[in-house]
Each structure stands twice: as structure tokens, then as C-alpha cells.
Amino acid sequence: MFLLLGVFWALLSGQFHNNFLIVAGVLCITFIVWISRRMGVLDDEGVPARFYPRTLLYLPYLTWQVILSNWDVFKRIWSPSLPIDPRMAWVDYSTRHPFVTTTYANSITLTPGTVTVIVEERRMLIHCLTPDAESGLKEGDMERHVKTLED
Incomplete structure (x- = not known):
């Protein structure tokens, strides 16, 4: 999930040289993955990564x-x-x-x-x-x- 969101963020933002925005993106993605895990939506039904x-x-x-x-x-x-x-x-x-x-x-x-x-x-x-x-x-x-x- 982290990798998919990271690729999606990179494609949409196009920010590859601004360190602040890259760190902000990584922090936001980390928070989203953490909260999704706590909510229990990172299972095969919610994210069928296979x-x-x-x-x-x-x-x-x-x-x-x-x-x-x-x-x-x-x-x-x-x-x-x-x-x-x-x-x-x-x-x-x-x-x-x-x-x-x-x-x-x-x-x-x-x-x-x-x-x-x-x-x-x-x-x-x-x-x-x-x-x-x-x-x-x-x-x-x-x-x-x-x-x-x-x-």
C-alpha cells in the first residue's frame, strides 16, 4: 500500500527535487497507511494486492x-x-x-x-x-x- 501510494503521489505531484515536499509526501503516506491499518481496511477485500x-x-x-x-x-x-x-x-x-x-x-x-x-x-x-x-x-x-x- 505504501509503495502504491508513493508511486501515485510521485506521478501526480511531479516533485522529485524539492526535499521538503518529498518528506511531506512520505509522512502523509505513512500516516494514511497507519490509519488504514488501524481501521482494518488493509485486507484482501480492501486492498487485493495479489x-x-x-x-x-x-x-x-x-x-x-x-x-x-x-x-x-x-x-x-x-x-x-x-x-x-x-x-x-x-x-x-x-x-x-x-x-x-x-x-x-x-x-x-x-x-x-x-x-x-x-x-x-x-x-x-x-x-x-x-x-x-x-x-x-x-x-x-x-x-x-x-x-x-x-x-
């Missing part, structure tokens, strides 16, 4: 899916011949860990043309802009990729 390395490997796939979906939505907006047929669809999933399920639901929402509305025990209600988006989710390619986080 998933982070594989999540970095999942991000290129997700980025590519967002690009493809953006292009599809862009084409449908500018071309009246391409149909837009919104629908609500139930999509089954089989992820085991809440972090992976949340990542899957958020990945669906980040992908233009789909929004996760409800997450139940073994299925999600998804708003899809097109029948193609629905069938793509039901084929399970994104689920297969996100489930690699659990392996």
Missing part, C-alpha cells in the same frame, strides 16, 4: 476493447444505416472473487455501448446499445480475459 500484477496484464486488452467499442459507437452515430437497438440483457458470469467480478462489471461499463446496471450472484443486467454488443458479451471473451486475474 491481483494487481495480473491487472496490469489485463489493461492492454481492456484498452483495445474500449478503442474498438468507441469506433463502433462512432460509426453508428454518424451512419444512419447502422442500427441502434438498445436493450437490456442478462449476462451470466462465473468469476469467484469480488475484485474480479467488480473488474468485469466495470470493464463492461467502461466499454462504450454497454453499461452494467445490476450485479447479482451469478448474472449481470447489462444495457446494450446494439444486438452485437449483447452477443459479444454473451460469447464471453471479456469474461475469459478478466478471469485470468483469478488463476
Whole structure:
């Protein structure tokens, strides 16, 4: 947690030469980690650090899916011949860990043309802009990729 917050602080602040700000950042991060530990939020549920390395490997796939979906939505907006047929669809999933399920639901929402509305025990209600988006989710390619986080 300390390392993740330190990298995040360094990226956002850009302060690498001002000793006072570096020391202040380290002290603030130390305090945040200490208080988080006292509150009991530094567990596998609150900070599932074991998933982070594989999540970095999942991000290129997700980025590519967002690009493809953006292009599809862009084409449908500018071309009246391409149909837009919104629908609500139930999509089954089989992820085991809440972090992976949340990542899957958020990945669906980040992908233009789909929004996760409800997450139940073994299925999600998804708003899809097109029948193609629905069938793509039901084929399970994104689920297969996100489930690699659990392996």
C-alpha cells in the first residue's frame, strides 16, 4: 500500500527535487497507511494486492476493447444505416472473487455501448446499445480475459 501510494503521489505531484515536499509526501503516506491499518481496511477485500500484477496484464486488452467499442459507437452515430437497438440483457458470469467480478462489471461499463446496471450472484443486467454488443458479451471473451486475474 505504501509503495502504491508513493508511486501515485510521485506521478501526480511531479516533485522529485524539492526535499521538503518529498518528506511531506512520505509522512502523509505513512500516516494514511497507519490509519488504514488501524481501521482494518488493509485486507484482501480492501486492498487485493495479489491481483494487481495480473491487472496490469489485463489493461492492454481492456484498452483495445474500449478503442474498438468507441469506433463502433462512432460509426453508428454518424451512419444512419447502422442500427441502434438498445436493450437490456442478462449476462451470466462465473468469476469467484469480488475484485474480479467488480473488474468485469466495470470493464463492461467502461466499454462504450454497454453499461452494467445490476450485479447479482451469478448474472449481470447489462444495457446494450446494439444486438452485437449483447452477443459479444454473451460469447464471453471479456469474461475469459478478466478471469485470468483469478488463476
